[in-house]
Amino acid sequence: MDQNKAIKQLKAHGYKTTAKRKDMLTFFAEADGYRTAKDLINYLEPLYEGISFDTVYRNLHLFHDVGVLETTNLNGEKHFRFSCSQHHHHHFICKDCGKTKALDVCPMDDIRQSLEDYEIEGHKFEIYGLCPVCQEEWN
Amino acid sequence: MDQNKAIKQLKAHGYKTTAKRKDMLTFFAEADGYRTAKDLINYLEPLYEGISFDTVYRNLHLFHDVGVLETTNLNGEKHFRFSCSQHHHHHFICKDCGKTKALDVCPMDDIRQSLEDYEIEGHKFEIYGLCPVCQEEWN
């Protein structure tokens, strides 16, 4: 996912392109990892003094609904990042900087058979820790 | 984990046995799956009218700290269940009733090698859906 693709996605769904939305997408393009609503607000506040919670949260949900962002819950707080729509995979997530590393293995392949009677709607596999860069900063 | 073992754990850590704590443990023993703080409060309220949030949340955290409960975050809300301390495993979790099914596979085994430079602190693998019983109830 990148900014242009994201804007196309919005248009394709009949949503408008606004300066704020563009800047939100810039934020996530530069972030390259999971970020919170608060992170986004901090980024936008200097650009648009007094920007409304409504705007921020509504657009985060909108972006998620049209597939621009994916989301996960870390310590009870929602985190967002650009979707990796290529192929199904999971992530290592750095607790410090929020950046991710894609993992090719998906454990579901080996497990479906053992859950025949269960209706599977989704699954989550994440690894948490410190990326090499942030390890340095702790030493 | 069962009620007696849980009470022993509390004593071993110097915590007291109270009627409320016993009833909380009864709740989780009967629950046999993930439950929220609210679920617990609903269960306790008829027994102890006006029971304090402080009591409920403090004890949930205490139970977690001494290894009586394990916790996970579902839709932004903390859920608790008796720990399965035997050996490391993951769960299928029913979205309807919160009951779980243990999964023997742990994807970490295959993945550690590909994260040599990363400091791994934890991981999460959960499958969500409907258990056989709850599927029936939707038909």
Next chain:
DNA sequence: TCATATTATCGTAATGATTACGATTTGTAA
């Protein structure tokens, strides 16, 4: 059994993230 120190609980207020809403403004297509 009883005193006492320590732990638990109460009642309630505060916090933090998120959602909601009527009024106003803005983007877009004709």
Next chain:
DNA sequence: TTACAAATCGTAATCATTACGATAATATGA
């Protein structure tokens, strides 16, 4: 340029969770 739907504002409400000073209950040893 107009008109209308969509977007945003400003702010209040909600929901889960945490915090705290005052009071009560438990466990231990005299």
